[in-house]
Amino acid sequence: TAKLPSWPYSRYIAHRGGGRLAPENTLAAMRVGAQHGFTIFEYDVKLSSDNVLVLMHDDNxxxxxxxxxxxxxxxxxxxxxxxxxxxxxxxxxxxxxPTFAAVARYTVANNIASNVEIKPCPGREAETGAAVALAARQLWQGAAKPPLLSSFAEEALQAALEVAPELPRALLVEKVPADWRERLVKYQCVALNINQKDATRELIDAVHAAGYRIAAWTVNDPERARLLLDWGIDGIFTDELAVIRPAA
Ligand code: G3P
Ligand code: MG
Known part of the structure; x- marks a missing residue:
């Protein structure tokens, strides 16, 4: 079996910082995630019109x-x-x-890991990927755990790879493509982040056998979470922080 890449992250990932308990992608959300014992947060990052990296999910x-x-x-x-x-x-x-820089400083200071989802404004995929990766390299300098950079936008992953190859990357997919192995190789990813609906024991085993980690979004049913964890998934993104959470 293939050697798996380093994955210094908890399997419980707080989606958008605080899940549904706080306004997504804010510092308040990060505090809620921390209060619930989460040690890795996912959040979405894009560029303002004047090139400041900020946390926001939607285009609007x-x-x-x-x-x-x-x-x-x-x-x-x-x-x-x-x-x-x-x-x-x-x-x-x-x-x-919040700015990306403020959230990076908050998480690093509190020993919390980050999955930074690069969520570019339409048409700004490559420049956003490069900007996030360059900023992340600076902001996490000397930090215990590197940020995991992920994106649905393959141009953003390509740009991140070019400017900061040392930072771990994950390919996010809406649907698992038949050629997922080739894409993981192309962007030198450590992980495939899938829709939890597509998670099967067979897929988890196949991704591991190919030498990659696998995580699934968004898992809000505790029984489904238990099943995916039993199958050996490497991460579940959840909005239900009070229910699906790391053991105290
Ligand atoms: O990164 C996992 C998940 O956040 C992807 O979907 O729409 O919630 O950003 P979305
Ligand atoms: Mg996201």
Whole structure:
């Protein structure tokens, strides 16, 4: 059997920092994830119009803030004026959009690992991949665990590979492609991150036999989580931090 790449991460990954318990991709979410005992957080990173790396999932700010329109058209100063907490609950009113740098510093200072999902604004795939990887190299210098960089955008992974080959990468896929091995080789990945619906014992075994790690998003049913962990999956991303969590 193939030797598996280093994977210094817990198998329980807090999705978007705090799952459904806090506004996603904010520092408040990170604090909630930490309070629940998680030691690795997934979060989504993109560029503002003036090239500041920020945490945001959607292309538009509408769902997760009190603003409107594409994030790609806003400067960091404009994004920083928006409320990214009230949509979730009144307790988080006024929560700001965090920069990638602020979240990196928070996680490193608190001994929390990161899965940085590169989520580029449309058309900015390569530059976002390069920007995240270069920033990550700086921000995690001397840190105990390297950040795992992942993306659905293969151009972003390619750019990350070119500028910071030493940082571990994962290929994110909506559907498992027949040629997943070739793609993992191409971007020199350590892991394949799949939709949990596609997770089978056979696929987990095949990915391991090929010499790669495998993780699945988003696992919110505790029985499903137990099954995937029993099958030997290397990571599950969850929104249900109070229920699906590392043993205390
Ligand atoms: O990185 C895992 C997962 O976050 C991918 O899907 O849409 O939640 O970013 P999404
Ligand atoms: Mg994500």
């Amino acid at each position: 700010v509408d769902r997760t803030s009190n603003g409107k329109g594409p994030a790609a058209a806003k400067t960091f100063a404009e994004l920083a004026q928006l409320d990214f907490g009230s949509w979730h609950s009144a307790a988080y009113a006024g929560e700001p959009l």
